[in-house]
Ligand SMILES: C=CC1=C(C)c2cc3[nH]c(cc4nc(cc5[nH]c(cc1n2)c(C)c5CCC(=O)O)C(CCC(=O)O)=C4C)c(C)c3C=C
């Protein structure tokens with residue numbers, strides 16, 4: 033039996049109930065994790081989860097029967113049984129109609145790939161505007177009503193041009209570009225090594241959503257390398273429609289268009305904030321940083337998460353806020369078990385545009401805390417595992433300055449996990465656990481995409497969209513409104 037799978041970290045296995053979020057005819061399954069190596073606080077269990085003591089072994093036909101919410105164990109691709117079993121939707125692909133295709137391959141022929149998905153960032157200041165265009169052209173970032181979706185690209189052009197000067201200032205302040213590609217490559221290499229050390233040779237690929245190397249490039253390489261089984265690991269601990277959801281949507285689109293890829297068994301790890309290794313690694317970093325303060329017990333632990341618009345959570349069912357809160361509570365419980373019971377708070381940073389974002393806002397809370405007499409504060413970035421513009425510029429420069437102006441005397445910041453070895457080892461375990469549940473992405477297509485394929489309709493949309501966007505661009509009132517909100 034595989035060493036990692038058999039190492040029983042938990043006395044019993046834990047299973048979060050699956051929730052389905054229906055978004056624009058797409059279905060996201062979000063129970064989102066394998067059942068071993070999940071964080072179990074020593075004295076309490078999450079109210080959102082149920083526990084199962086026994087898991088049966090079932091055949092692949094059971095997967096098909098169970099569809100999206102099905103429960104099953106799959107045979108191990110290396111000829112062994114997976115003792116933890118998996119929910120198709122917990123780490124597997126949620127196909128639109130629940131259809132799955134089984135791999136006919138045998139153990140010895142397997143060539144395993146791991147695809148790390150990330151946001152991507154501009155590498156030079158010249159890249160900033162086109163990077164922003166790619167970001168705002170994403171219908172999971174600017175969610176327009178269906179009737180206005182033809183405006184997406186013209187609007188992205190407008191917003192990216194208006195936003196670019198402010199973004200460029202930020203990137204200039206951190207050395208002229210995003211460090212994301214370099215760090216993600218390092219994480220990929222470290223993960224490959226960790227998996228090799230566990231007796232599982234794999235190829236690790238990096239696919240970015242908005243900049244190089246784009247997901248399409250990574251997939252081309254996966255195809256060239258003739259990978260036979262793939263684990264997709266988005267580098268976002270918590271699921272959001274705007275991050276993991278968007279990256280997976282692109283991947284599903286690419287896979288459905290291709291005969292080979294649409295048959296490739298794939299397992300997607302939707303979220304992993306609840307994994308024991310991740311929680312403990314975060315707690316280690318916080319504990320270490322607290323000890324740098326003169327009076328560690330007096331320090332307020334200030335979790336700062338990247339925000340999303342409120343409508344994502346309240347209208348579209350994005351589980352991001354729930355997962356974030358649960359993640360923070362796990363980290364705090366782990367710290368408490370180590371005898372650390374500092375005060376803590378959670379706030380959301382990096383809002384963009386004129387809509388309401390998740391509250392409380394980081395900048396407002398910092399001012400309030402200063403006014404309330406908090407004097408020592410440790411900032412903990414919690415929605416991302418690499419350093420990036422929002423840690424290096426927004427937290428380290430803008431928020432630090434604001435905090436010090438607001439009366440906070442002693443400031444610290446927990447580094448992002450990067451290639452911390454306990455964290456990488458845990459990701460390797462997550463990959464190993466996810467592998468047996470790989471199933472093919474359904475070749476069926478959503479109604480919206482079938483409609484969008486009509487070339488006449490597409491040309492009409494682009495024509496009227498461009499005219500409308502042209503007038504928008506010329507309207508000084510419009511430009512002023514956007515400028516006020518974006519800068
Ligand atoms: C979990 C993390 C992230 C969520 C959720 C998220 C949502 C989200 N972001 C924007 C707009 C922008 N994000 C930008 C950069 C950026 N975003 C994340 C992470 C999340 N975004 C990261 C890690 C980065 C930095 C990448 C890098 O270059 O290092 C930017 C560009 C920078 C800037 O101008 O501020 C924008 C714009 C929206 C609108 C959104 C949810 C809808």
Ligand SMILES: [Fe+2]
Pocket residue numbers: 338382
């Ligand atoms: Fe962002």
